[in-house]
Amino acid sequence: MSLNKKDLCLTHSSTAKQEEEQEERGSCQTVIYELFNIREEKIKTLLSEQCPAGINEHEENIQNLRSGVYFLKLQTQNSKEIKKIIHL
Numbered sequence: 001m002s003l004n005k006k007d008l009c010l011t012h013s014s015t016a017k018q019e020e021e022q023e024e025r026g027s028c029q030t031v032i033y034e035l036f037n038i039r040e041e042k043i044k045t046l047l048s049e050q051c052p053a054g055i056n057e058h059e060e061n062i063q064n065l066r067s068g069v070y071f072l073k074l075q076t077q078n079s080k081e082i083k084k085i086i087h088l
Contacts, residue, residue, distance in 0.1 A: 033073070
């Protein structure tokens with residue numbers, strides 16, 4: 001994941017094990033990116049769609065967000081990850 005002043009670039013990549021499991025079930029899975037504030041209130045769903053196995057990118061303009069601490073939740077059918085973002 002990389003950040004600059006106005007854009008949020010999200011990159012999701014599957015592990016080899018996840019890709020192998022996806023090949024058995026099919027090549028796509030539902031990927032959800034959600035942005036939360038420090039009070040755990042959901043700000044926005046950035047992405048909620050079927051994505052192919054491998055590396056996928058999604059860009060989001062965050063210029064209108066106030067400076068502060070945010071959390072990005074990445075959820076797939078077989079994993080969930082939360083990243084802390086400090087937006088200045």
